[in-house]
Amino acid sequence: MITAIRDEKNRYRNLQNGQWVESRNDTYITIKSPIDDTVLGMVPAMSKEEVDMAIETAKKAQKQWRNVTTDEKAEILYRAADILLKYKEELAELMVREISKDRKSCYSEVERTADFIRFTADTGKNISGESIPGDSFPGGKNNKVSIVRREPLGVVLAISPFNYPVNLAASKIAPGLMAGNSIVLKPASQGCLCGLYLARAFQEAGVPAGVLNTVTGKGSEIGDYITTHKGIDFINFTGSTEVGAHISSITSMVPLLMELGGKDAAIVLEDADLELTASNIVAGGYSYSGQRCTAVKRILVVEEVADQLIEKILPKLEKLTMGNPLDRDVDIVPLISTNAADFVCELIADAKEKGAKLLFGGNREGNLIQPTLFDNVTTDMRLAWEEPFGPVLPIIRVKDKDEAIKLANESEYGLQSAVFTQNINNAFYVANKLEVGTVQVNNKTERGPDHFPFLGVKASGIGTQGIRYSIESMSRPKVTVINLSNN
Structure with a gap:
C-alpha cells in the first residue's frame, strides 16, 4: 500500500481532496531513521498557499460529510480498522525504522489502533440526544420542550506526535470523523510517514475526498500559520508543553484539546x-x-x-x-x-x-x-x-x-x-x-x-480525551426549543 503514496524517487505525497499530490514548489524534508541515519523518504515542505488549499478543501467537504448518517460513517471506520490489520506487517516495519520502536510494540500499536477505531464507531452509534421538558425547572411551563442533539464543529486540525504516530493520530481522526467533522492531519516530521500511511488506510476505507487531508512541513514555517488559520474550528494537539502553551497563546476563540508533558x-x-x-x-x-x-x-x-x-x-x-x-x-x-x-x-x-x-x-x-x-x-x-x-x-x-x-x-x-x-x-x-x-x-x-477518560491538569493538558469524551469534545450541543400550543 505504501507505493500508492510515494513516487519512484521515494518522495511521499500529501492527501489533498482525495488525491495524493506532490509538492507544488518541489521542496521536501528528508526523513531519516534515528536508528542508523538512513534516509527513509522525503515529504513535501508545504507552503502557506498549499495549507490554504488543504483547509479550504476540508471546509467544503465537511458540509456534505456532516449529513452522512452515523451508520455510514461507522461502516467506513470499521473498514479502516480492517485495512490497518491487513497491512500490519508493512506499517509496523515502517514504524520500527521511522521512530526506533521495537517491533513487538509496533505490532501492538497497530492492533490497538484498529481496536480504537472500531470502538469509536460503536460509541458514535450510541451517542444520542435528549429532550428536556420545560416544566422540570421551577416556574417552568409544560408547553416548552428542548430537543438537544450534537453538531460537528467543522474543520479539526489534528497535530500528532512522533512517539505513537499511528495511535495518537487515529485517536484524533476517528472521533473527529464520527462527530461529523473534516480533518486536517499535521503529523510530527519524525513519524509523518506513518501518519501518511494511516491517512491512506482511511482513504481506502471510503472517507470521501476532502474530508481527510494531510499537511507536512516545517513547524517554523507553517506551524503558527496553520494553528491560527481562520478556517480551523478546533485544534487537537499532542506534544510538548512548550509547543502546547505557544499554540494556546496565539489562538483565539478556537477550542483546544491538548495532551502535553508530564512528570509522573x-x-x-x-x-x-x-x-x-x-x-x-x-x-x-x-x-x-x-x-x-x-x-x-x-x-x-x-x-x-x-x-x-x-x-x-x-x-x-x-x-x-x-x-x-x-x-x-x-x-x-x-x-x-x-x-x-x-x-x-x-x-x-x-x-x-x-x-x-x-x-x-x-x-x-x-x-x-x-x-x-x-x-x-x-x-x-x-x-x-x-x-x-x-x-x-x-x-x-x-x-x-x-x-x-x-x-x-x-x-x-x-x-x-x-x-x-x-x-x-x-x-x-x-x-x-x-x-x-x-x-x-x-x-x-x-x-x-x-474508553477511559484521559486528561492532564496544570501544564499537562487541556480538555478530556477518551473515545466518548473525544467525540463530545469535537462536537457541541444544538438546542431546538419547541413551543407548544396552550390549546
Missing part, C-alpha cells in the same frame, strides 16, 4: 508490595526508552523501604536489553534524535554534579542511552522536575505520604501519578490529594484502556 510520580508507601512496585516502575519508566508522556519519571519512596525497593529494581534493570530494534526486540532503543539524547545527558550530568548517587547506567553510545537510575536526588537537581523523555529515573526519598504528596504537587505538570500501597485508605488519601488527571493504584502510569 510513582509514590511508594511503607506497606507497598515491593516486587509488584519494582516491576511496574521498570516497565513504566524504561519501555520505549521512557519516550512516553505517561512514563514513570520519578520515584517518591518512603525512606524506610527505599533500600529494599532499590534491591528489587536493580536486578530488573540488569535484564533490560539494549540495541537496534531492527535486529531484535529490545527494551532500550536509540532516542528519537541527537538533541533528545543530549538533553537527557544534561540532566544526568547535573544530577551527578550535585551529589546524586548513580546506581545504574549513565553511559551513552550515539543516541542509545543506558537505563539509568539515581538515588538521593534532591529538589535542587533538574532531574527532580524536568521531563527527560529518556531512560533515566530519580529516586527521591521522603519521610511519609504527606511529603510525597507535597513534592508530587509542586511539579508544574499534572498528568498522572501512581501510588503503591496495600492499604485502601492510604490509596484514597493519596489519590484525593494529588493534582493530576489520573491516579493509578498499584500500577504503572499509563494511558488506557482507550
Whole structure:
C-alpha cells in the first residue's frame, strides 16, 4: 500500500481532496531513521498557499460529510480498522525504522489502533440526544420542550506526535470523523510517514475526498500559520508543553484539546508490595526508552523501604536489553534524535554534579542511552522536575505520604501519578490529594484502556480525551426549543 503514496524517487505525497499530490514548489524534508541515519523518504515542505488549499478543501467537504448518517460513517471506520490489520506487517516495519520502536510494540500499536477505531464507531452509534421538558425547572411551563442533539464543529486540525504516530493520530481522526467533522492531519516530521500511511488506510476505507487531508512541513514555517488559520474550528494537539502553551497563546476563540508533558510520580508507601512496585516502575519508566508522556519519571519512596525497593529494581534493570530494534526486540532503543539524547545527558550530568548517587547506567553510545537510575536526588537537581523523555529515573526519598504528596504537587505538570500501597485508605488519601488527571493504584502510569477518560491538569493538558469524551469534545450541543400550543 505504501507505493500508492510515494513516487519512484521515494518522495511521499500529501492527501489533498482525495488525491495524493506532490509538492507544488518541489521542496521536501528528508526523513531519516534515528536508528542508523538512513534516509527513509522525503515529504513535501508545504507552503502557506498549499495549507490554504488543504483547509479550504476540508471546509467544503465537511458540509456534505456532516449529513452522512452515523451508520455510514461507522461502516467506513470499521473498514479502516480492517485495512490497518491487513497491512500490519508493512506499517509496523515502517514504524520500527521511522521512530526506533521495537517491533513487538509496533505490532501492538497497530492492533490497538484498529481496536480504537472500531470502538469509536460503536460509541458514535450510541451517542444520542435528549429532550428536556420545560416544566422540570421551577416556574417552568409544560408547553416548552428542548430537543438537544450534537453538531460537528467543522474543520479539526489534528497535530500528532512522533512517539505513537499511528495511535495518537487515529485517536484524533476517528472521533473527529464520527462527530461529523473534516480533518486536517499535521503529523510530527519524525513519524509523518506513518501518519501518511494511516491517512491512506482511511482513504481506502471510503472517507470521501476532502474530508481527510494531510499537511507536512516545517513547524517554523507553517506551524503558527496553520494553528491560527481562520478556517480551523478546533485544534487537537499532542506534544510538548512548550509547543502546547505557544499554540494556546496565539489562538483565539478556537477550542483546544491538548495532551502535553508530564512528570509522573510513582509514590511508594511503607506497606507497598515491593516486587509488584519494582516491576511496574521498570516497565513504566524504561519501555520505549521512557519516550512516553505517561512514563514513570520519578520515584517518591518512603525512606524506610527505599533500600529494599532499590534491591528489587536493580536486578530488573540488569535484564533490560539494549540495541537496534531492527535486529531484535529490545527494551532500550536509540532516542528519537541527537538533541533528545543530549538533553537527557544534561540532566544526568547535573544530577551527578550535585551529589546524586548513580546506581545504574549513565553511559551513552550515539543516541542509545543506558537505563539509568539515581538515588538521593534532591529538589535542587533538574532531574527532580524536568521531563527527560529518556531512560533515566530519580529516586527521591521522603519521610511519609504527606511529603510525597507535597513534592508530587509542586511539579508544574499534572498528568498522572501512581501510588503503591496495600492499604485502601492510604490509596484514597493519596489519590484525593494529588493534582493530576489520573491516579493509578498499584500500577504503572499509563494511558488506557482507550474508553477511559484521559486528561492532564496544570501544564499537562487541556480538555478530556477518551473515545466518548473525544467525540463530545469535537462536537457541541444544538438546542431546538419547541413551543407548544396552550390549546
